[in-house]
Amino acid sequence: SLIIRGEKDEHAVLCSKDKTYDMKIADTSNMLLFVPGCKTPEELKADQASCNIIHSQIAGFSKNYWELRRCRPKLKKLRKLLMEDPYEGPDSRQDQASTFSKYTTEDLLNLIQASEEEILHQLQVIDACKIEGYWRILDFDYEMKLLNHVTQLIDSESWPLSKVPLCACLEELGSLEPREMIEHILLSYGRKYIDDAGEVFFEMHEDKICRAIAQMLLQNAVKFNLSEFEEVWQQSVPEGMTTRLDQLQGLALVDKSSRPETIFLLKVEDLPEDNQERFNSLFGIREKWTEVDITPYIQDLCAEKQTVGALLTKYARSSMLNGVKVYNSRRPIS
Amino acid sequence: SPCLPSGGTGALAQWVLLELQGEVEPRQSGDLAGSLLGDLHYTCEGVPVLIVGHHILYGKVVQLEKPFAVLVKQGGASQPSPTEPHGHYTVTALIKTKLLFKTRPKPIITHVPKKV
Numbered sequence: 436s437l438i439i440r441g442e443k444d445e446h447a448v449l450c451s452k453d454k455t456y457d458m459k460i461a462d463t464s465n466m467l468l469f470v471p472g473c474k475t476p477e478e479l480k481a482d483q484a485s486c487n488i489i490h491s492q493i494a495g496f497s498k499n500y501w502e503l504r505r506c507r508p509k510l511k512k513l514r515k516l517l518m519e520d521p522y523e524g525p526d527s528r529q530d531q532a533s534t535f536s537k538y539t540t541e542d543l544l545n546l547i548q549a550s551e552e553e554i555l556h557q558l559q560v561i562d563a564c565k566i567e568g569y570w571r572i573l574d575f576d577y578e579m580k581l582l583n584h585v586t587q588l589i590d591s592e593s594w595p596l597s598k599v600p601l602c603a604c605l606e607e608l609g610s611l612e613p614r615e616m617i618e619h620i621l622l623s624y625g626r627k628y629i630d631d632a633g634e635v636f637f638e639m640h641e642d643k644i645c646r647a648i649a650q651m652l653l654q655n656a657v658k659f660n661l662s663e664f665e666e667v668w669q670q671s672v673p674e675g676m677t678t679r680l681d682q683l684q685g686l687a688l689v690d691k692s693s694r695p696e697t698i699f700l701l702k703v704e705d706l707p708e709d710n711q712e713r714f715n716s717l718f719g720i721r722e723k724w725t726e727v728d729i730t731p732y733i734q735d736l737c738a739e740k741q742t743v744g745a746l747l748t749k750y751a752r753s754s755m756l757n758g759v760k761v762y763n764s765r766r767p768i769s
Numbered sequence: 770s771p772c773l774p775s776g777g778t779g780a781l782a783q784w785v786l787l788e789l790q791g792e793v794e795p796r797q798s799g800d801l802a803g804s805l806l807g808d809l810h811y812t813c814e815g816v817p818v819l820i821v822g823h824h825i826l827y828g829k830v831v832q833l834e835k836p837f838a839v840l841v842k843q844g845g846a847s848q849p850s851p852t853e854p855h856g857h858y859t860v861t862a863l864i865k866t867k868l869l870f871k872t873r874p875k876p877i878i879t880h881v882p883k884k885v
Binding site for chain 1: 782784785786787788789790791792793801806809811815816817830837839840843856857858859860862864866868871
């Protein structure tokens with residue numbers, strides 16, 4: 436079945452179980468009559484015997500119809516809603532407050548312009564979890580606190596990063612944090628698997644952990660001296676992990692033109708969802724971008740078979756700067 | 770085009786679209802509903818011919834590049850309320866073919882009195 440979703444101030448979309456479509460009403464000056472069971476010449480030819488009159492009823496008629504075009508699900512609102520009340524842990528008094536800005540799956544289906552599958556998938560992508568029936572995003576500080584418990588335990592037990600046992604984690608950390616939260620952080624930052632003996636382990640995502648720690652460092656200032664940051668960052672990650680700047684795609688941007696070089700936080704999820712607005716925002720932050728730098732910030736705009744190159748052709752203008760191809764806005768920046 | 774329910778096209782009715790130029794009006798001032806539109810024939814070459822009232826229209830069979838799906842609204846009030854989902858529809862039928870009539874209807878002259 437299909438469902439139309441959207442609030443009064445939004446353009447309507449039609450959703451199937453797993454896809455989202457922009458809707459447009461198309462008018463025709465002709466009349467369209469629908470006839471159930473009406474046969475085409477081919478179908479009648481095949482049935483030579485029937486020369487009788489077939490009484491058919493016209494089921495209805497219309498002068499307009501809906502035209503659908505597959506579109507990106509509008510999921511930015513999902514994060515926005517869940518960020519209204521991030522989960523700060525069981526001790527937080529805030530949680531005993533009203534359920535006003537808390538959302539169940541049903542609530543989200545009514546408010547988000549996307550199909551159910553796209554919504555559920557996105558909830559997984561953003562590491563949301565269900566607490567008492569409501570979908571919650573963890574407050575970043577609380578999330579780092581949980582992650583820190585786990586990484587410190589991994590270090591003190593000298594577990595290999597690819598084989599972190601669930602049971603032991605729950606046992607050692609269960610007194611500090613809710614068991615569901617311990618398991619949740621392991622699921623968010625690791626890949627769950629079961630060994631031959633039937634025990635549950637996690638293979639930790641080195642890149643994701645390094646990235647989270649970088650965010651923790653970067654959010655404390657407007658920008659950082661790049662080399663200083665890289666040093667502190669490497670020292671802050673768990674033993675055995677190696678930091679690399681490419682882990683920070685879509686999270687932070689390096690300014691190679693400043694002396695010394697600097698790095699600052701720029702999260703793609705904080706940028707506008709609409710294509711034109713996104714490009715305006717990016718060109719407002721920096722006048723000229725290389726393809727390498729801008730790609731992580733426009734990748735998510737690509738439609739089903741669209742490339743980053745196609746987007747750049749449409750929304751940007753290219754030029755050469757010091758032998759390198761750069762992109763800038765098509766419009767004059769005021 | 771939207772993905773169809775996994776019942777396969779066997780589970781969905783196939784309808785045909787009749788596309789006419791202009792308006793269709795009932796003969797007397799009655800309703801369209803329940804009235805006879807006309808007779809549809811196909812010539813040996815498969816050309817659809819529609820006889821409406823005293824007029825004859827010649828058309829052609831067109832395979833639709835983008836098929837239509839016929840949606841039926843499921844339950845609920847005609848005006849969606851804030852607490853209800855915004856409009857639930859089921860696909861009842863598919864339309865892949867249309868009979869397009871865009872030539873001018875020709876009046877059928879059945880009797881021409883001869884001058885004696």
